[in-house]
Amino acid sequence: MPDKNLDKLAFNLFKIFSQYEASLKEHGYFQSVNGQKIIVDWDKFVNEKIGSNFIEQLAGKSSAAEYILENPPMKQVVNEHNQVVWQQVPNNDRSVQTLFGHISRVRNNLFHGAKFNGTWYDPDRSRELMKHALIVLMHFKDKVE
Numbered sequence: 318m319p320d321k322n323l324d325k326l327a328f329n330l331f332k333i334f335s336q337y338e339a340s341l342k343e344h345g346y347f348q349s350v351n352g353q354k355i356i357v358d359w360d361k362f363v364n365e366k367i368g369s370n371f372i373e374q375l376a377g378k379s380s381a382a383e384y385i386l387e388n389p390p391m392k393q394v395v396n397e398h399n400q401v402v403w404q405q406v407p408n409n410d411r412s413v414q415t416l417f418g419h420i421s422r423v424r425n426n427l428f429h430g431a432k433f434n435g436t437w438y439d440p441d442r443s444r445e446l447m448k449h450a451l452i453v454l455m456h457f458k459d460k461v462e
Contacts, residue, residue: 318443319460320437321438322444323437323443323444323447324384326444326446326447326448326451327427328456329451330423330424330427330441330447330450330451331424331427332423332426333451333454333455333458334421334454336421336458336461337368337454337458337461340461340462341358341359341362341461342355342357342462343359346358346361346362359414359417359418359421360414360417361462362417362460363413363414363416363417364414366457366460366461367413367457367460368413369412369413371413371416371457373409374456374457375453375456378452378453378456380449381448381449381450381452381453382449382453383418383457384445385416385419385420385423385449385450385453386408386410386411386415386416386419387408387448388408388442388445388446389406389407389408389415389419389422390406390423390426390446391403391404391405391406391426392404392406392420392422392424393426406419406422416453419450420450421453422451423446423447423450424450428449
């Protein structure tokens with residue numbers, strides 16, 4: 318049975334993430350690979366526009382960043398049997414680059430079907446990661462406009 322609340326949360330995350338990426342490209346935060354592929358340069362953006370004091374900037378919303386940093390989304394890797402498997406991600410890095418890297422992985426895990434394949438995989442954890450990612454992205458949205 319579909320979870321409409323999770324579906325809406327995912328839609329909102331996709332929407333704001335897409336707005337970020339479009340704006341970042343528009344403002345020159347990207348790298349070109351042989352003129353054939355564009356890679357959005359999140360690290361350059363967060364270094365220049367947000368900085369290392371991101372927790373202080375979040376103020377009363379800092380628990381959203383802390384949650385993501387403490388409970389980072391897992392990543393998919395290929396094991397020795399050439400199978401795609403989940404791998405834990407260390408939670409010892411507390412940088413702004415790592416925070417936005419984790420937020421990107423939340424989006425990627427959803428978008429590429431790893432967390433949603435007709436039914437929600439670990440819906441409670443997915444909800445928390447999406448909710449906290451949205452809080453952070455909404456807070457810093459003015460940095461890309």
